[in-house]
Amino acid sequence: MRTKSTGNKKINIVTLGCSKNVYDSEVLMGQLQANGKEVVHEDKGDIVVINTCGFIDNAKEESINTILEFVEAKNRGEVEKVFVTGCLSERYKPDLLREIPDVDQYFGTRDLPLLLKHLGADYKHELVGERMITTPKHYAYLKIAEGCDRPCSFCAIPLMRGKNISTPIENLIIEAQKLAAKGTKELILIAQDLTYYGLDLYKKRALGELLLALVKIEGIEWIRLHYAFPSGFPEDVLDIIRTEPKICNYIDIPLQHINTELLKAMKRGTTFEKTNALLDKFRIKVPDMAIRTTLICGFPGETEEKFQEMKEWVRTQRFDRLGCFTYSHEENTTAYVLEDDVPQEVKEARVEEIMELQSQISWEKNQEKIGKTFKCIFDRKEGNYFVGRTEFDSPDVDNTVLVPAENTYISIGEFADVLITSAEEFDLFGELVNA
Numbered sequence: 338m339r340t341k342s343t344g345n346k347k348i349n350i351v352t353l354g355c356s357k358n359v360y361d362s363e364v365l366m367g368q369l370q371a372n373g374k375e376v377v378h379e380d381k382g383d384i385v386v387i388n389t390c391g392f393i394d395n396a397k398e399e400s401i402n403t404i405l406e407f408v409e410a411k412n413r414g415e416v417e418k419v420f421v422t423g424c425l426s427e428r429y430k431p432d433l434l435r436e437i438p439d440v441d442q443y444f445g446t447r448d449l450p451l452l453l454k455h456l457g458a459d460y461k462h463e464l465v466g467e468r469m470i471t472t473p474k475h476y477a478y479l480k481i482a483e484g485c486d487r488p489c490s491f492c493a494i495p496l497m498r499g500k501n502i503s504t505p506i507e508n509l510i511i512e513a514q515k516l517a518a519k520g521t522k523e524l525i526l527i528a529q530d531l532t533y534y535g536l537d538l539y540k541k542r543a544l545g546e547l548l549l550a551l552v553k554i555e556g557i558e559w560i561r562l563h564y565a566f567p568s569g570f571p572e573d574v575l576d577i578i579r580t581e582p583k584i585c586n587y588i589d590i591p592l593q594h595i596n597t598e599l600l601k602a603m604k605r606g607t608t609f610e611k612t613n614a615l616l617d618k619f620r621i622k623v624p625d626m627a628i629r630t631t632l633i634c635g636f637p638g639e640t641e642e643k644f645q646e647m648k649e650w651v652r653t654q655r656f657d658r659l660g661c662f663t664y665s666h667e668e669n670t671t672a673y674v675l676e677d678d679v680p681q682e683v684k685e686a687r688v689e690e691i692m693e694l695q696s697q698i699s700w701e702k703n704q705e706k707i708g709k710t711f712k713c714i715f716d717r718k719e720g721n722y723f724v725g726r727t728e729f730d731s732p733d734v735d736n737t738v739l740v741p742a743e744n745t746y747i748s749i750g751e752f753a754d755v756l757i758t759s760a761e762e763f764d765l766f767g768e769l770v771n772a
Contacts, residue, residue: 345375346375346382346383346384346417346418347375347376347377347381347382347383347384348369348374348375348376348377348382348383348384348385348386348456349376349377349378349379349380349381349382349383349384349385349386349416350362350365350366350376350377350378350379350386350388351378351379351385351386351387351388351403351407352378352379352388352471353387353388353389353390353396353399353400353403353423354388354389354390354392354396354400354423354424355390355392356478356525356527356563357478357480357527357528357529358388358389358390358423358424359471359472359478360468360478360479360480360527361388361423361446361449361480362378362388362471363468363469363470363471363478364449364468365386365388365422365449365452365453366378366468366469366471367464367467367468367469368449368453368458368460368461368464368467369453369456369458369469370469371461371464371467372453372457372458372459372461374456374457374458376469378469378471382416383416383417383418384416384417384418384419384420384456385407385410385411385416385418385419385420386420386421386422386452386456387400387403387404387407387419387420387421387422387423388422388423389403389404389421389422389423389424389425389426390423390424390425391423391424391425391426391427391428391429391493391497392424392493392494392497392665393662393665393667394665395665397425400423400425401425401437404419404421404433404437404440405437407419408437408439408440411439412439418441419439419440419441420440420441420442420443420444420452420455420456421433421440421442421443421444422443422444422445422446422448422452423446424446424494424497424498426443426444426445426446427445427446427447427496427497427498428493428496428497430443430445441455442455446497446498446499447483447499465508465511465512466508466511466512466513466514466515466516467515468512470516470519470521472732473716473717473749473750474519474520474521474750475520475521475522475523475714475716475749475750475751476521476522476523476524476525476559476714476716476732477516477521477523477524477525478524478525478527479509479512479513479516479524479525479526479527480504480527480528481503481504481509481526481527481528481531481534481544481547482501482502482503482504482528482529482530482531482533482534483498483499483501483502483504483528483529484498484499484500484501484502484529485498485500485501485529485530485533486500486501486530486533486536487529487530487533487566487606488604488671489593489603489604489605490602490603490604490670490671490672490675491593491603491633491636491664491665491667491670491672492667492670493667493669493670494529496669496670498529501529501530501533501536501537502537503533503534503535503536503537503538503539503543505538506543506546506547506550509547509550509551510550510551510554513551513554513557514554516557517554517555517556517557518556520556520750521556521557522556522557522558522559522714522750522752523557523558523559523560523561523714524551524557524559524560524561525561525563525731525732526560526561526562526563527563527564528564529564530564530565530566531544531562531563531564531565531566532544532565532566532569532570532571532574533566533569534547535547542569542571544571544574545571545573545574545577548560548574548577548581548584549577549581551583552581552583552584557583558583558752559583559584559585559714559728560583560584560585561585561587561728561731562574562578562584562585562587562588562589563589563731564589564590564591565588565589565590566590566591567590567592567605567606567607567611567612567615568605568606568607568611569606570590570615572618572622575618575619575622575623576622578622578623578626579622579623585728585729586623586625586626586627586728586729587626587627587629587728587729587730587731588619588626588627588628588629589629589630589658589731590628590629590630591630591631592612592630592631592632593605593631593632593633593636594632594633594636594639594647595609595612595613595646595647595650596609596639596643596646596647597609597610598638598643599636599638599639599643600612602636602637602638602672602675603633603636603672604671613654616628616654627657627658627728627729627730628656628657628658629656629657629658629659629660629731629734629735630656630658630659630660631659631660631661631662632647632651632659632660632661632662632691633661633662633663633664634647634661634662634663634664634679634684634687634688634691635663635664635679635681635683635684635687636664636672636679637664637666637672637675637676637677637678637679638675638678639664639679639687644687647691648690648691648694651691651694651695651698652694652698655698655702656695656698657699657702657729658699658730658734658735658736659691659692659695659698660734661688661691661692661695662688663681663684663685663687663688664677664679664684696762696763697762699736699762699763700760700761700762703736703760703761703762703763703764703765704760706757706760706765707757707758707759707760708756708757709756709757710754710755710756710757710770711727711728711738711754711755711757711765711767712727712728712752712753712754712755713725713726713727713738713752713753713754713755714726714750714751714752715740715747715748715749715750715751715752715753716732716749716750717749718742718747718749721741721742721743722739722740722741722742723739723740723742723745723747723749724737724738724739725737725738725739725740725747725753725755726738727765736763736764736765737763737764737765738755738757738764738765738766738767739764739765739766739767740753740755740766740767740768740769741768745768745769747769753769753770754769754770754771755767755768755769755770756768756769756770
Protein backbone atom coordinates (compact mmCIF):
# COMPACT_ATOMS: atom_id res chain seq x y z
CA MET A 338 0.00 0.00 0.00
CA ARG A 339 1.37 3.43 -0.92
CA THR A 340 1.94 5.84 1.94
CA LYS A 341 0.87 9.46 1.77
CA SER A 342 3.50 11.99 0.76
CA THR A 343 5.12 14.13 3.43
CA GLY A 344 5.35 16.95 0.86
CA ASN A 345 3.29 19.85 2.26
CA LYS A 346 2.39 18.45 5.65
CA LYS A 347 2.97 20.28 8.93
CA ILE A 348 5.66 18.51 10.97
CA ASN A 349 5.42 18.53 14.77
CA ILE A 350 8.65 17.92 16.70
CA VAL A 351 8.11 16.62 20.26
CA THR A 352 11.16 16.81 22.55
CA LEU A 353 11.69 14.68 25.65
CA GLY A 354 14.66 14.50 27.99
CA CYS A 355 17.65 16.74 28.50
CA SER A 356 18.95 19.97 27.01
CA LYS A 357 21.04 17.98 24.52
CA ASN A 358 17.80 16.63 23.06
CA VAL A 359 16.42 20.19 22.93
CA TYR A 360 19.46 21.18 20.89
CA ASP A 361 19.09 18.19 18.54
CA SER A 362 15.43 19.01 17.94
CA GLU A 363 16.34 22.62 17.15
CA VAL A 364 18.90 21.47 14.58
CA LEU A 365 16.33 19.12 13.00
CA MET A 366 13.78 21.93 12.84
CA GLY A 367 16.34 24.27 11.29
CA GLN A 368 17.07 21.72 8.57
CA LEU A 369 13.38 21.24 7.88
CA GLN A 370 12.78 25.00 7.66
CA ALA A 371 15.67 25.35 5.23
CA ASN A 372 13.95 22.73 3.07
CA GLY A 373 10.77 24.80 3.00
CA LYS A 374 8.89 22.56 5.42
CA GLU A 375 6.28 23.85 7.83
CA VAL A 376 7.50 22.80 11.26
CA VAL A 377 6.17 23.35 14.79
CA HIS A 378 7.42 22.39 18.23
CA GLU A 379 5.02 20.46 20.45
CA ASP A 380 1.95 21.70 18.62
CA LYS A 381 -0.52 20.11 16.24
CA GLY A 382 0.89 18.63 13.04
CA ASP A 383 0.13 16.07 10.34
CA ILE A 384 3.45 14.30 10.95
CA VAL A 385 4.94 13.77 14.41
CA VAL A 386 8.63 13.25 15.19
CA ILE A 387 9.27 12.22 18.80
CA ASN A 388 12.80 12.89 20.05
CA THR A 389 13.06 10.41 22.93
CA CYS A 390 15.13 9.97 26.09
CA GLY A 391 16.38 6.57 27.23
CA PHE A 392 18.59 7.49 30.18
CA ILE A 393 16.80 6.11 33.25
CA ASP A 394 13.55 4.25 33.95
CA ASN A 395 11.34 7.30 34.44
CA ALA A 396 12.59 8.91 31.22
CA LYS A 397 12.10 5.69 29.27
CA GLU A 398 8.58 5.34 30.61
CA GLU A 399 7.72 8.91 29.59
CA SER A 400 9.12 8.29 26.10
CA ILE A 401 7.18 5.05 25.63
CA ASN A 402 3.94 6.64 26.88
CA THR A 403 4.40 9.54 24.46
CA ILE A 404 4.98 7.16 21.55
CA LEU A 405 1.85 5.18 22.45
CA GLU A 406 -0.16 8.39 22.76
CA PHE A 407 0.72 9.49 19.23
CA VAL A 408 0.29 6.00 17.79
CA GLU A 409 -3.24 6.03 19.18
CA ALA A 410 -3.77 9.47 17.64
CA LYS A 411 -2.55 8.05 14.33
CA ASN A 412 -4.96 5.11 14.60
CA ARG A 413 -7.79 7.61 15.20
CA GLY A 414 -6.78 9.48 12.07
CA GLU A 415 -5.63 12.60 13.93
CA VAL A 416 -2.06 12.37 12.60
CA GLU A 417 -0.80 10.71 9.45
CA LYS A 418 2.68 9.52 10.39
CA VAL A 419 4.68 8.96 13.57
CA PHE A 420 8.49 8.85 13.52
CA VAL A 421 10.67 8.19 16.56
CA THR A 422 14.27 9.28 17.03
CA GLY A 423 16.68 9.95 19.90
CA CYS A 424 18.23 7.90 22.68
CA LEU A 425 15.43 5.41 23.37
CA SER A 426 15.19 4.60 19.67
CA GLU A 427 18.98 4.23 19.39
CA ARG A 428 19.18 1.86 22.32
CA TYR A 429 16.00 -0.21 21.99
CA LYS A 430 15.09 -0.15 18.30
CA PRO A 431 14.61 -3.94 17.92
CA ASP A 432 12.38 -4.06 21.00
CA LEU A 433 10.40 -1.02 19.89
CA LEU A 434 9.87 -2.45 16.40
CA ARG A 435 8.45 -5.58 17.98
CA GLU A 436 6.37 -3.93 20.73
CA ILE A 437 5.13 -0.77 18.93
CA PRO A 438 5.08 -1.69 15.21
CA ASP A 439 2.61 1.06 14.27
CA VAL A 440 5.40 3.67 14.34
CA ASP A 441 6.28 4.46 10.72
CA GLN A 442 10.05 4.48 11.26
CA TYR A 443 12.63 4.46 14.09
CA PHE A 444 15.89 6.41 13.88
CA GLY A 445 19.00 6.59 16.08
CA THR A 446 20.81 9.58 17.55
CA ARG A 447 23.08 10.03 14.52
CA ASP A 448 20.54 9.33 11.78
CA LEU A 449 19.60 12.94 11.03
CA PRO A 450 20.22 12.76 7.24
CA LEU A 451 18.14 9.56 6.99
CA LEU A 452 15.32 11.04 9.09
CA LEU A 453 15.27 14.14 6.92
CA LYS A 454 15.06 11.97 3.81
CA HIS A 455 11.96 10.25 5.19
CA LEU A 456 10.49 13.68 5.85
CA GLY A 457 11.07 14.69 2.23
CA ALA A 458 14.05 16.93 3.03
CA ASP A 459 17.76 16.98 2.21
CA TYR A 460 20.48 17.33 4.83
CA LYS A 461 22.19 20.67 4.16
CA HIS A 462 25.84 20.59 5.27
CA GLU A 463 26.19 24.32 4.77
CA LEU A 464 23.78 25.13 7.61
CA VAL A 465 26.48 25.60 10.23
CA GLY A 466 24.86 27.06 13.34
CA GLU A 467 21.36 27.30 11.85
CA ARG A 468 18.68 26.19 14.29
CA MET A 469 15.06 26.92 15.08
CA ILE A 470 15.32 28.00 18.73
CA THR A 471 12.66 26.61 21.07
CA THR A 472 13.87 28.37 24.20
CA PRO A 473 13.11 32.06 24.81
CA LYS A 474 15.33 33.88 22.31
CA HIS A 475 17.49 35.54 24.98
CA TYR A 476 19.10 32.24 26.00
CA ALA A 477 20.14 29.19 24.02
CA TYR A 478 22.00 25.93 24.47
CA LEU A 479 25.30 25.49 22.65
CA LYS A 480 26.28 21.83 22.34
CA ILE A 481 30.05 21.72 22.01
CA ALA A 482 30.48 17.93 21.74
CA GLU A 483 28.47 14.78 21.12
CA GLY A 484 28.88 11.45 22.88
CA CYS A 485 31.13 10.45 25.77
CA ASP A 486 34.37 8.54 26.34
CA ARG A 487 33.95 8.23 30.10
CA PRO A 488 33.51 4.68 31.49
CA CYS A 489 30.95 5.38 34.26
CA SER A 490 29.54 1.99 35.20
CA PHE A 491 25.94 3.18 35.75
CA CYS A 492 25.62 5.20 32.55
CA ALA A 493 24.20 4.08 29.21
CA ILE A 494 24.90 7.35 27.39
CA PRO A 495 27.88 5.96 25.39
CA LEU A 496 25.58 3.16 24.18
CA MET A 497 23.11 5.74 22.86
CA ARG A 498 25.36 8.65 21.89
CA GLY A 499 28.64 6.97 20.96
CA LYS A 500 32.17 8.22 21.55
CA ASN A 501 33.04 11.86 22.19
CA ILE A 502 33.13 14.02 19.06
CA SER A 503 34.02 17.68 19.63
CA THR A 504 32.68 20.41 17.36
CA PRO A 505 35.51 22.60 15.99
CA ILE A 506 35.92 25.96 17.71
CA GLU A 507 35.43 27.87 14.45
CA ASN A 508 32.01 26.21 13.91
CA LEU A 509 30.92 26.99 17.45
CA ILE A 510 31.92 30.63 17.01
CA ILE A 511 29.84 30.88 13.84
CA GLU A 512 26.89 29.31 15.64
CA ALA A 513 27.22 31.63 18.64
CA GLN A 514 27.51 34.69 16.39
CA LYS A 515 24.29 33.72 14.60
CA LEU A 516 22.53 33.25 17.92
CA ALA A 517 23.76 36.65 19.14
CA ALA A 518 22.52 38.28 15.94
CA LYS A 519 19.04 36.90 16.69
CA GLY A 520 18.99 38.28 20.22
CA THR A 521 20.61 35.56 22.35
CA LYS A 522 22.31 37.07 25.39
CA GLU A 523 23.06 33.92 27.40
CA LEU A 524 24.84 30.84 26.07
CA ILE A 525 24.52 27.62 28.05
CA LEU A 526 27.37 25.31 27.06
CA ILE A 527 26.37 21.65 27.11
CA ALA A 528 28.01 18.31 26.39
CA GLN A 529 28.09 14.99 28.14
CA ASP A 530 31.41 16.20 29.55
CA LEU A 531 32.54 19.78 28.88
CA THR A 532 36.02 19.13 30.32
CA TYR A 533 36.79 16.50 27.66
CA TYR A 534 36.22 19.05 24.91
CA GLY A 535 38.96 19.18 22.28
CA LEU A 536 40.90 16.04 23.16
CA ASP A 537 39.83 14.31 19.96
CA LEU A 538 40.37 17.35 17.70
CA TYR A 539 43.31 19.17 19.26
CA LYS A 540 44.91 16.44 21.42
CA LYS A 541 44.44 18.68 24.46
CA ARG A 542 41.62 19.95 26.66
CA ALA A 543 40.46 23.07 24.84
CA LEU A 544 37.47 24.29 26.85
CA GLY A 545 39.46 27.31 28.07
CA GLU A 546 40.46 28.21 24.51
CA LEU A 547 36.82 27.98 23.41
CA LEU A 548 35.67 30.21 26.28
CA LEU A 549 38.23 32.89 25.43
CA ALA A 550 36.91 32.92 21.87
CA LEU A 551 33.24 33.04 22.90
CA VAL A 552 33.63 36.00 25.26
CA LYS A 553 34.67 38.15 22.30
CA ILE A 554 31.28 37.80 20.61
CA GLU A 555 29.31 41.03 20.73
CA GLY A 556 25.84 40.64 22.22
CA ILE A 557 26.64 37.62 24.37
CA GLU A 558 26.63 38.76 28.00
CA TRP A 559 26.48 35.50 29.98
CA ILE A 560 28.15 32.15 29.30
CA ARG A 561 27.17 29.26 31.57
CA LEU A 562 28.87 25.87 31.97
CA HIS A 563 26.84 22.67 32.32
CA TYR A 564 28.01 19.10 32.91
CA ALA A 565 31.67 19.07 33.89
CA PHE A 566 33.39 15.85 34.96
CA PRO A 567 35.39 15.88 38.22
CA SER A 568 38.33 13.80 36.99
CA GLY A 569 40.88 15.72 34.91
CA PHE A 570 39.17 19.09 35.35
CA PRO A 571 41.19 21.71 33.37
CA GLU A 572 42.30 24.24 35.97
CA ASP A 573 42.84 27.03 33.44
CA VAL A 574 39.05 27.18 33.14
CA LEU A 575 38.81 28.36 36.76
CA ASP A 576 41.15 31.27 36.06
CA ILE A 577 39.05 32.21 33.02
CA ILE A 578 35.80 32.06 35.01
CA ARG A 579 37.32 34.34 37.65
CA THR A 580 38.74 36.93 35.23
CA GLU A 581 36.17 37.00 32.41
CA PRO A 582 33.02 38.92 33.47
CA LYS A 583 30.88 37.32 30.75
CA ILE A 584 31.37 33.83 32.18
CA CYS A 585 28.92 33.13 34.98
CA ASN A 586 30.35 32.18 38.35
CA TYR A 587 28.54 28.87 38.04
CA ILE A 588 29.47 25.27 37.39
CA ASP A 589 27.31 22.17 37.00
CA ILE A 590 29.49 19.22 38.06
CA PRO A 591 27.61 15.94 38.67
CA LEU A 592 29.60 14.23 41.45
CA GLN A 593 27.17 11.28 41.97
CA HIS A 594 28.56 10.16 45.36
CA ILE A 595 31.40 10.72 47.82
CA ASN A 596 32.14 7.27 49.27
CA THR A 597 35.46 6.19 47.73
CA GLU A 598 34.44 2.53 47.44
CA LEU A 599 31.26 3.42 45.56
CA LEU A 600 33.08 5.98 43.38
CA LYS A 601 35.44 3.18 42.36
CA ALA A 602 32.51 0.87 41.58
CA MET A 603 30.96 3.72 39.57
CA LYS A 604 34.27 4.08 37.66
CA ARG A 605 34.36 7.80 38.31
CA GLY A 606 38.15 8.07 38.45
CA THR A 607 38.16 9.99 41.72
CA THR A 608 38.02 9.54 45.50
CA PHE A 609 36.64 11.25 48.60
CA GLU A 610 39.90 13.14 49.02
CA LYS A 611 40.30 14.15 45.36
CA THR A 612 36.69 15.32 45.10
CA ASN A 613 36.96 17.53 48.17
CA ALA A 614 40.31 18.90 47.02
CA LEU A 615 38.71 19.89 43.69
CA LEU A 616 35.79 21.60 45.44
CA ASP A 617 38.27 23.47 47.67
CA LYS A 618 40.12 24.59 44.53
CA PHE A 619 36.88 25.87 42.99
CA ARG A 620 36.11 27.96 46.06
CA ILE A 621 39.63 29.30 46.43
CA LYS A 622 40.04 30.26 42.76
CA VAL A 623 36.46 31.50 42.24
CA PRO A 624 35.18 32.52 45.69
CA ASP A 625 31.73 33.56 44.45
CA MET A 626 31.13 30.42 42.38
CA ALA A 627 27.76 28.67 42.66
CA ILE A 628 28.32 24.93 42.49
CA ARG A 629 25.52 22.70 41.24
CA THR A 630 25.82 18.93 41.55
CA THR A 631 23.82 15.74 41.05
CA LEU A 632 23.84 12.68 43.31
CA ILE A 633 22.68 9.08 42.99
CA CYS A 634 21.05 7.22 45.88
CA GLY A 635 20.89 3.44 46.01
CA PHE A 636 23.83 2.44 43.82
CA PRO A 637 24.64 -1.28 44.40
CA GLY A 638 26.50 -1.64 47.67
CA GLU A 639 25.26 1.63 49.17
CA THR A 640 24.83 0.63 52.80
CA GLU A 641 23.14 2.89 55.32
CA GLU A 642 26.61 3.84 56.57
CA LYS A 643 27.77 4.88 53.08
CA PHE A 644 24.57 6.84 52.53
CA GLN A 645 25.05 8.65 55.83
CA GLU A 646 28.59 9.50 54.74
CA MET A 647 27.18 11.16 51.63
CA LYS A 648 24.48 12.95 53.64
CA GLU A 649 27.03 14.36 56.09
CA TRP A 650 29.20 15.43 53.14
CA VAL A 651 26.24 17.32 51.64
CA ARG A 652 25.69 18.98 55.01
CA THR A 653 29.36 20.00 55.15
CA GLN A 654 29.83 21.11 51.54
CA ARG A 655 26.63 23.19 51.43
CA PHE A 656 26.20 23.07 47.67
CA ASP A 657 24.38 26.01 46.14
CA ARG A 658 22.27 23.77 43.93
CA LEU A 659 21.70 20.02 44.11
CA GLY A 660 19.62 17.37 42.37
CA CYS A 661 19.27 13.78 43.54
CA PHE A 662 18.05 10.66 41.74
CA THR A 663 17.47 7.01 42.51
CA TYR A 664 19.86 4.54 40.91
CA SER A 665 18.45 2.92 37.76
CA HIS A 666 19.77 -0.59 36.99
CA GLU A 667 20.52 -0.26 33.26
CA GLU A 668 21.17 -3.31 31.09
CA ASN A 669 24.44 -3.41 29.12
CA THR A 670 26.17 -1.07 31.57
CA THR A 671 29.08 -2.49 33.55
CA ALA A 672 27.18 -1.95 36.82
CA TYR A 673 24.43 -4.27 35.57
CA VAL A 674 26.40 -7.31 36.74
CA LEU A 675 26.21 -5.97 40.30
CA GLU A 676 23.27 -6.93 42.47
CA ASP A 677 20.70 -4.11 42.60
CA ASP A 678 20.58 -4.64 46.35
CA VAL A 679 18.98 -1.41 47.62
CA PRO A 680 15.16 -1.68 47.64
CA GLN A 681 13.35 0.98 45.60
CA GLU A 682 11.53 2.35 48.65
CA VAL A 683 14.88 2.79 50.42
CA LYS A 684 16.33 4.58 47.38
CA GLU A 685 13.37 6.95 47.31
CA ALA A 686 13.53 7.59 51.05
CA ARG A 687 17.23 8.44 50.76
CA VAL A 688 16.57 10.86 47.92
CA GLU A 689 13.93 12.55 50.05
CA GLU A 690 16.37 12.84 52.96
CA ILE A 691 19.02 14.47 50.79
CA MET A 692 16.56 16.88 49.19
CA GLU A 693 15.10 17.88 52.58
CA LEU A 694 18.61 18.66 53.77
CA GLN A 695 19.37 20.59 50.60
CA SER A 696 16.13 22.53 50.93
CA GLN A 697 17.26 23.76 54.35
CA ILE A 698 20.73 24.64 53.00
CA SER A 699 19.16 26.53 50.09
CA TRP A 700 16.86 28.44 52.47
CA GLU A 701 19.82 29.47 54.65
CA LYS A 702 21.88 30.56 51.65
CA ASN A 703 18.96 32.54 50.27
CA GLN A 704 18.48 34.36 53.57
CA GLU A 705 22.05 35.63 53.21
CA LYS A 706 21.04 37.30 49.92
CA ILE A 707 18.40 39.53 51.51
CA GLY A 708 19.46 43.17 51.28
CA LYS A 709 21.86 42.51 48.41
CA THR A 710 21.48 43.59 44.79
CA PHE A 711 21.93 41.17 41.88
CA LYS A 712 22.00 41.54 38.12
CA CYS A 713 19.16 39.38 36.79
CA ILE A 714 17.89 38.33 33.39
CA PHE A 715 14.11 38.01 33.09
CA ASP A 716 12.65 34.95 31.35
CA ARG A 717 8.90 35.47 31.57
CA LYS A 718 5.91 36.98 33.34
CA GLU A 719 3.98 34.46 35.39
CA GLY A 720 0.86 35.43 37.30
CA ASN A 721 1.59 38.58 39.28
CA TYR A 722 5.38 38.34 38.96
CA PHE A 723 8.16 38.89 36.50
CA VAL A 724 10.41 35.81 36.77
CA GLY A 725 14.16 36.24 36.47
CA ARG A 726 17.47 34.60 37.36
CA THR A 727 20.83 35.64 38.74
CA GLU A 728 24.09 34.46 37.16
CA PHE A 729 24.02 31.69 39.78
CA ASP A 730 20.87 30.13 38.32
CA SER A 731 20.26 28.13 35.17
CA PRO A 732 16.81 28.02 33.51
CA ASP A 733 14.28 25.42 34.69
CA VAL A 734 16.52 23.72 37.29
CA ASP A 735 17.62 26.47 39.70
CA ASN A 736 16.26 29.29 41.84
CA THR A 737 14.19 32.16 40.46
CA VAL A 738 13.95 35.85 41.29
CA LEU A 739 10.38 37.15 41.52
CA VAL A 740 9.56 40.84 41.11
CA PRO A 741 5.92 41.95 41.61
CA ALA A 742 4.39 43.07 38.32
CA GLU A 743 2.13 45.65 39.94
CA ASN A 744 3.41 49.16 39.12
CA THR A 745 6.52 47.65 37.51
CA TYR A 746 7.41 46.80 33.93
CA ILE A 747 10.35 44.63 32.91
CA SER A 748 11.14 43.70 29.31
CA ILE A 749 11.41 39.93 28.91
CA GLY A 750 14.91 38.93 27.90
CA GLU A 751 16.48 42.04 29.40
CA PHE A 752 18.80 42.48 32.37
CA ALA A 753 17.88 44.49 35.46
CA ASP A 754 19.34 45.04 38.93
CA VAL A 755 17.16 43.64 41.70
CA LEU A 756 17.35 44.29 45.44
CA ILE A 757 16.39 41.10 47.30
CA THR A 758 13.79 41.83 49.98
CA SER A 759 12.79 38.32 51.10
CA ALA A 760 13.56 34.70 50.32
CA GLU A 761 12.18 31.16 50.46
CA GLU A 762 13.91 27.81 49.84
CA PHE A 763 14.10 28.17 46.07
CA ASP A 764 12.74 31.65 45.32
CA LEU A 765 14.09 35.13 45.91
CA PHE A 766 11.72 38.11 46.02
CA GLY A 767 12.86 41.60 45.17
CA GLU A 768 12.29 45.01 43.69
CA LEU A 769 13.96 46.83 40.83
CA VAL A 770 16.79 49.18 41.68
CA ASN A 771 16.27 52.64 40.14
CA ALA A 772 12.94 51.52 38.70
